[in-house]
Structure formats: C-alpha cells, structure tokens
Amino acid sequence: MKKIIIPLFLLLAALIIALYAVNYEKDPPPVTGVISVHFIDVGQGDAILIDYGTTEILIDGGEKSSQVADYLDRYVDGNMEIMIATHAHADHIGGLISVLERFTVEQIWYDGYAYSSKTFTDFISASEAENAAMHIARRGDVISAGGLTLLVLHPDITSSDLNNNSIVLGFSYGIVDFLFTGDAEHKSETSMLLSPAISVPDIEILKVGHHGSRTASSTEFLSVLTPEIAIYMAETGNSYGHPHQETLDALLDIGAHIYGTDSCGTIIITTDGETYQIKTEKLCDSVTAAP
Numbered sequence: 608m609k610k611i612i613i614p615l616f617l618l619l620a621a622l623i624i625a626l627y628a629v630n631y632e633k634d635p636p637p638v639t640g641v642i643s644v645h646f647i648d649v650g651q652g653d654a655i656l657i658d659y660g661t662t663e664i665l666i667d668g669g670e671k672s673s674q675v676a677d678y679l680d681r682y683v684d685g686n687m688e689i690m691i692a693t694h695a696h697a698d699h700i701g702g703l704i705s706v707l708e709r710f711t712v713e714q715i716w717y718d719g720y721a722y723s724s725k726t727f728t729d730f731i732s733a734s735e736a737e738n739a740a741m742h743i744a745r746r747g748d749v750i751s752a753g754g755l756t757l758l759v760l761h762p763d764i765t766s767s768d769l770n771n772n773s774i775v776l777g778f779s780y781g782i783v784d785f786l787f788t789g790d791a792e793h794k795s796e797t798s799m800l801l802s803p804a805i806s807v808p809d810i811e812i813l814k815v816g817h818h819g820s821r822t823a824s825s826t827e828f829l830s831v832l833t834p835e836i837a838i839y840m841a842e843t844g845n846s847y848g849h850p851h852q853e854t855l856d857a858l859l860d861i862g863a864h865i866y867g868t869d870s871c872g873t874i875i876i877t878t879d880g881e882t883y884q885i886k887t888e889k890l891c892d893s894v895t896a897a898p
C-alpha cells in the first residue's frame with residue numbers, strides 16, 4: 608500500500624503547485640500607493656483625470672474653455688504624461704486646447720480621423736505645436752506611463768460616424784477595473800464583444816457611454832461588464848435628454864449604483880487597488896429605480 612500512497616501524495620502536491628501557479632499568473636501586478644480618478648464636471652461633455660503620484664493621464668477635456676486646465680493646475684506635477692482625445696467632437700476635445708497651451712504633454716493619443724471642424728483643426732494645431740509624440744490608437748494598443756497601463760479596446764477602424772470612432776479604454780489598478788467609453792454606441796459595443804483580438808472585461812467602475820444616451824449601453828454589453836458603479840457625464844437639462852431612462856433602467860437591472868455629474872458635480876474615485884471610495888463635489892445620492 609505504501610508504494611501507492613506515496614505517488615498519490617506526490618501527485619496531489621504537484622496538482623496543488625500547478626493550481627497555485629495558474630492562480631499566481633492571474634494575480635494583478637503589484638500596486639503601490641493610492642490612485643484617484645476624477646470625473647470632472649464639465650457640463651455636457653467628458654473630462655477624466657487619472658492622477659497617480661507625479662503621473663497624470665487626461666481622457667478628454669470638455670468643450671472649448673480653460674475650465675479643465677484650471678482644474679488640472681491643482682494636480683499636474685511637472686509634465687502631463689498622457690492626453691487621450693477619445694473622438695473629434697467638441698464636447699470632448701475643445702478643452703484639450705487650453706490644456707496643451709498650459710502644460711507640457713508627453714504623449715497624445717487620438718482616433719486619427721481627420722474631421723473638418725474648426726475645434727478639431729485647432730486641436731491638431733495645438734498638438735503639433737506641443738512637439739509631443741502623436742499616436743493613433745487602435746484596438747489592442749497599450750498606452751503606458753509611470754507604471755500605469757491602459758488597453759485600447761476600440762476602435763479597429765474609423766469612419767465619418769464620429770461617436771463610433773471613440774477610443775475605449777480598459778484600465779486596472781490592482782483588482783479595481785475601470786472602463787472608459789467616450790461616446791461609443793451600440794455598434795462599437797457589438798464590435799468589441801465579437802472581436803477575437805480583445806476580451807471585454809468584467810469591471811468595477813464604468814464611465815457610461817455617450818453621456819447615458821439610449822444609443823449606448825446595450826444589455827448585451829452591460830451583462831458582460833457588470834459594473835458596480837456607473838458614472839454618466841451630462842449637464843442638467845441638456846437638450847438631448849441625457850441620461851435616457853432606458854439606460855438608467857438597464858444599469859439598475861444589472862445592479863449598478865449610478866452617479867451623474869449633473870447632480871453630483873465632479874466625482875472622484877480613490878483606490879488602493881483593493882477597495883475604492885467615491886467622493887462627490889455636491890451632496891447627491893446614487894440613482895435608484897423610480898417608485
């Protein structure tokens with residue numbers, strides 16, 4: 608019997624080691640310190656800052672004004688490492704022009720689509736004057752600085768359908784996962800779900816697509832993401848009716864807690880890579896189902 612027991616024991620030990628190795632490989636990279644992600648209230652538009660020590664990453668800058676540049680004065684130490692313009696619409700790239708004029712930006716990422724608007728041509732002129740490295744983001748690209756990494760999930764191609772050119776970014780800090788969607792709509796969501804090149808992640812925090820419009824946040828997409836927190840960025844009383852009730856209902860159906868910059872002002876999520884806290888500029892509650 609001993610001859611049988613010893614090999615079985617060794618086999619079990621080998622299996623435990625093998626399982627441990629598999630789990631170990633799935634562990635997230637080590638993190639040090641606290642990171643904060645600011646969903647800056649710019650009215651009807653997007654502007655998101657990731658601030659990690661002396662590393663700053665800006666995703667969009669709201670409409671043309673110095674509001675975001677003024678906000679960043681408090682946070683940017685030295686250079687801004689990364690600026691990402693999700694797509695060419697003015698409510699995303701307008702405010703980036705003032706940011707480029709005020710700060711030294713090292714890397715600029717955009718969708719590469721040559722839009723004809725004055726705001727877009729002004730953005731390109733300001734980017735070229737910056738002497739920063741200009742990159743066109745495509746599915747599967749990795750954007751990194753200061754130990755932080757963002758994965759580009761979209762677009763794979765661009766067209767005159769500007770919202771669906773939006774750069775969609777996955778970002779993980781420890782075990783806390785974010786998805787930033789720009790104004791990507793259903794068409795982009797389907798493209799991401801079907802792509803063999805990337806997998807759409809299960810996340811904790813979602814920047815809701817296209818200001819909470821019904822043209823984004825399909826039930827298929829949300830059922831894969833299953834965010835705990837969903838943040839839409841919109842202005843109170845905006846002419847589009849954002850966020851649409853259908854989107855809020857779909858988010859509530861999957862159990863997300865919803866916060867909007869319209870009622871909460873700027874929303875800041877702070878995380879050590881394990882847990883996260885939410886701070887809002889104005890006193891507000893997460894959106895709940897209508898009685």
Ligand SMILES: [Zn+2]
Binds near residue numbers: 698699817818
């Ligand atoms: Zn927009």
